[in-house]
Amino acid sequence: MATPxxxxxxxxxxxxxxxxxxxxxxxxxxxxxxxxxxxxxxTGLSQHVGNWAGKTVEKKTGVHRHDxxxxxxxxxxxxxxxxxxxxxxxxxRDFLLTERPDVVVVVINAAALERHLYLVAELLPLPxxxxxxxxxxxxxxxxxxxxxxxxxxxxxxxxxxxMVASRNQGVAELVEAVVAxxxxxxxxxxxxxxxxxxxxxxxxITSLLAPSLPPAFPPGWAxxxxxxxxxxxxxxxxxxxxxxxxxxxxxxxxxxxxGVLAVASGRYEWIARVVHTVxxxxxxxxxSLTERLDRWLTHPxxxxxxxxxxxxxxxxxxxxxxxxxxxxxxRGLTAGLARPLRALLAAAPAWVSGFLIDGVLAGAGxxxxxxxxxxxxxxxxxxxxxxxxxARAAYVTDRFMHLIGLHGKSSxxxxxxxxxxxxxxxxxxxxxxxxxxxxxxxxxxxxxxxSRMTVILFMAPIFFGAWSPLVAWGLVLLSLGILVALGxxxxxxxxxxxxxxxxxxxxxxxxxKARTIALQTWQHSAEFLRKAxxxxxxxxxxxxxxxxxxxxxxEDSLLAQAGQAMAPLGAWLGLDWRLLVALLSxxxxxxxxxxxxxxxxxxxxxxxxxxxxxxxxxxLAALSFLVAYTLFVPCVPTLATLRQEAGGWRWAALSFAMxxxxxxxxGALVFQGGRLLGLA
Amino acid sequence: xxxxxxxxSIPADATAKVLHLYGGRELVTRLAALGLTPGAxxxxxxxxxxxxxxxxxRGTRLALGRREASRVxxxxxx
Numbered sequence: 116m117a118t119p120x121x122x123x124x125x126x127x128x129x130x131x132x133x134x135x136x137x138x139x140x141x142x143x144x145x146x147x148x149x150x151x152x153x154x155x156x157x158t159g160l161s162q163h164v165g166n167w168a169g170k171t172v173e174k175k176t177g178v179h180r181h182d183x184x185x186x187x188x189x190x191x192x193x194x195x196x197x198x199x200x201x202x203x204x205x206x207x208r209d210f211l212l213t214e215r216p217d218v219v220v221v222v223i224n225a226a227a228l229e230r231h232l233y234l235v236a237e238l239l240p241l242p243x244x245x246x247x248x249x250x251x252x253x254x255x256x257x258x259x260x261x262x263x264x265x266x267x268x269x270x271x272x273x274x275x276x277x278m279v280a281s282r283n284q285g286v287a288e289l290v291e292a293v294v295a296x297x298x299x300x301x302x303x304x305x306x307x308x309x310x311x312x313x314x315x316x317x318x319x320i321t322s323l324l325a326p327s328l329p330p331a332f333p334p335g336w337a338x339x340x341x342x343x344x345x346x347x348x349x350x351x352x353x354x355x356x357x358x359x360x361x362x363x364x365x366x367x368x369x370x371x372x373x374g375v376l377a378v379a380s381g382r383y384e385w386i387a388r389v390v391h392t393v394x395x396x397x398x399x400x401x402x403s404l405t406e407r408l409d410r411w412l413t414h415p416x417x418x419x420x421x422x423x424x425x426x427x428x429x430x431x432x433x434x435x436x437x438x439x440x441x442x443x444x445x446r447g448l449t450a451g452l453a454r455p456l457r458a459l460l461a462a463a464p465a466w467v468s469g470f471l472i473d474g475v476l477a478g479a480g481x482x483x484x485x486x487x488x489x490x491x492x493x494x495x496x497x498x499x500x501x502x503x504x505x506a507r508a509a510y511v512t513d514r515f516m517h518l519i520g521l522h523g524k525s526s527x528x529x530x531x532x533x534x535x536x537x538x539x540x541x542x543x544x545x546x547x548x549x550x551x552x553x554x555x556x557x558x559x560x561x562x563x564x565x566s567r568m569t570v571i572l573f574m575a576p577i578f579f580g581a582w583s584p585l586v587a588w589g590l591v592l593l594s595l596g597i598l599v600a601l602g603x604x605x606x607x608x609x610x611x612x613x614x615x616x617x618x619x620x621x622x623x624x625x626x627x628k629a630r631t632i633a634l635q636t637w638q639h640s641a642e643f644l645r646k647a648x649x650x651x652x653x654x655x656x657x658x659x660x661x662x663x664x665x666x667x668x669x670e671d672s673l674l675a676q677a678g679q680a681m682a683p684l685g686a687w688l689g690l691d692w693r694l695l696v697a698l699l700s701x702x703x704x705x706x707x708x709x710x711x712x713x714x715x716x717x718x719x720x721x722x723x724x725x726x727x728x729x730x731x732x733x734x735l736a737a738l739s740f741l742v743a744y745t746l747f748v749p750c751v752p753t754l755a756t757l758r759q760e761a762g763g764w765r766w767a768a769l770s771f772a773m774x775x776x777x778x779x780x781x782g783a784l785v786f787q788g789g790r791l792l793g794l795a
Numbered sequence: 796x797x798x799x800x801x802x803x804s805i806p807a808d809a810t811a812k813v814l815h816l817y818g819g820r821e822l823v824t825r826l827a828a829l830g831l832t833p834g835a836x837x838x839x840x841x842x843x844x845x846x847x848x849x850x851x852x853r854g855t856r857l858a859l860g861r862r863e864a865s866r867v868x869x870x871x872x873x
Contacts, residue, residue: 195825195829196824196828198824198828200821200825227853227854227855228854229854230852230853230854230855233828343820343824344820344824375820376815376823376832379824379828379832380827380832380833380834383830383832383835383853405856409841409849413841413849415843415845415846509858510849510858513846513860514845522847522860523860616825617858617859617860617863618825618826620855620856620857620858621849621857623856
């Protein structure tokens with residue numbers, strides 16, 4: 116941890132630039148509390164999404180301007196507490212202690228006050244100016260608990276603003292409270308205390324620690340963290356303490372191994388006292404919408420059926436709405452731009468117009484035509500997450516995921532994989548055990564992504580007619596079957612029963628918020644364009660060059676030579692050099708396969724491709740190609756993401772090697788098996 | 796304590812009071828932060844005897860793996 120930028124307790128000095136005063140405001144809160152909604156309302160499109168330095172945790176920042184004030188908003192990761200048990204919690208805590216925001220807004224759920232005050236109990240002892248945003252007061256009053264906001268404010272000793280963020284209520288009041296809070300003197304840090312049986316040892320550790328801690332760390336808070344067994348604070352205290360004192364502290368800690376429960380219980384005892392003064396009567400046990408829905412959606416049988424239905428619907432919607440859009444975009448780009456460009460370049464050398472139109476523009480067309488599908492998929496997924504369904508999906512798949520040594524949470528990133536493997540690998544961040552995260556990331560490329568499905572859905576009808584849905588379905592099942600088998604095998608090596616804990620909040624179902632969904636869709640799509648789009652664009656130019664050099668004829672180009680060099684390998688799979696080249700090109704982006712075939716067979720004209728392909732290959736060769744293609748090595752963007760998330764090329768290389776062998780072996784098995792059966 | 800059982804053995808709709816948590820410090824910290832501390836009232840929402848289960852604690856529905864739930868020892872109410 117770095118030294119704090121400012122000593123604790125010093126008044127914020129809003130730097131005057133003209134008439135604008137700047138404030139650094141951090142937004143804290145537990146997951147599922149509507150924190151993102153509050154953040155979105157305050158910052159809108161000024162948001163910047165990046166990563167916390169050196170971490171794989173997403174960092175969102177944005178700006179809110181109000182009446183001469185400029186609020187630099189930082190969205191901290193959603194955390195249940197501030198112990199260092201996950202990367203998110205460590206990031207949030209480090210930011211609060213070292214960056215010293217002028218004001219910290221903690222968003223809490225009025226309908227689950229007790230649980231949400233736990234984070235407040237962790238924040239109060241820190242030297243920060245705290246404002247409590249009491250969200251979902253509408254849900255709380257509907258469920259029967261009438262809250263006394265004034266009493267809550269008195270009990271906590273910090274400003275409390277009630278909000279209904281989903282209906283844009285209370286935002287202006289929140290901003291005013293933040294600005295007012297920044298101008299008031301910092302309140303003395305307060306501690307909720309510890310369970311009585313540990314009070315003495317806590318006091319003792321606190322006084323032993325006090326002289327040797329960095330100023331940002333309140334001794335009482337740090338002592339509680341030591342009792343909780345917090346590794347980071349233990350390390351800092353050990354390094355900072357007088358060598359004569361640390362062994363005494365260590366002895367006390369060893370004698371109070373159960374300190375973690377005493378600390379947590381102390382916080383909840385304090386919370387119980389606060390809640391007692393705020394909620395005058397207990398909430399009646401009312402069968403809410405959530406309970407009624409969950410009777411079906413979390414049922415071991417009906418829940419799985421519902422999940423299958425929901426995902427069927429997701430694909431239905433994605434392709435029903437996406438495919439026409441995709442066609443529209445593609446036609447607009449190629450027809451609308453290629454023709455004028457060709458006219459413009461009439462005088463230029465052939466390779467210039469070839470590179471620009473058949474290379475770059477065709478690549479841009481691929482990216483653009485792919486975007487509607489992904490955007491719709493992202494939107495539907497954001498919708499499912501926002502209404503609270505995704506947590507249920509993880510729950511019902513838990514039992515199934517145990518088969519491959521993982522638990523239910525892993526199914527969420529894997530389900531993302533159906534859209535694109537890149538977000539699937541990034542999504543594995545939600546898992547708390549590193550080994551489970553690695554295994555999930557290694558398995559993710561076996562989930563057939565939307566690009567692979569578009570290629571399969573394009574190729575299958577050409578060769579299999581009415582049977583093509585069955586072939587597509589079979590390819591998906593094959594891929595998932597291999598995923599399960601590989602997971603079981605790798606799980607034995609990698610995990611050895613250490614799958615991490617399955618502990619997950621099931622949020623209440625609620626109405627989706629268009630703004631949240633729109634922003635998330637926008638951010639994910641932009642990320643895809645930035646990361647994958649550039650790779651695809653560059654690759655399209657490269658493929659074109661390889662297919663053009665050395666003399667402008669594809670039949671004896673570098674690409675053809677590479678394919679022909681591998682012909683003996685291809686013979687085993689029944690693939691000629693053109694199919695091999697298509698397979699190779701899918702390494703750069705899965706959807707490249709069709710584009711490459713279009714270049715090789717039809718001079719880039721996709722509409723004529725189907726006819727040309729049908730005449731060139733037998734259904735058996737096509738099936739072998741599709742099997743090898745479905746299981747082929749992860750695309751470049753996926754591998755790059757895997758390297759970044761797993762920390763090193765080692766894992767990316769393992770994934771590449773595993774899938775290369777699997778893919779070629781399966782393709783050869785299909786072709787040779789089919790020949791034995793006399794199908795060729 | 797007499798009558799002490801694992802949370803995993805509580806049937807649906809029954810309530811119980813948490814007595815103690817066993818297991819590694821990390822697991823205990825996480826369970827405690829989510830409200831499962833000694834003294835907390837829990838109501839079993841769903842438990843089919845196999846696979847994960849759902850409990851209601853401090854106003855929140857928590858999904859727990861069976862293994863995690865078996866680390867929480869409780870005293871059934873009534």
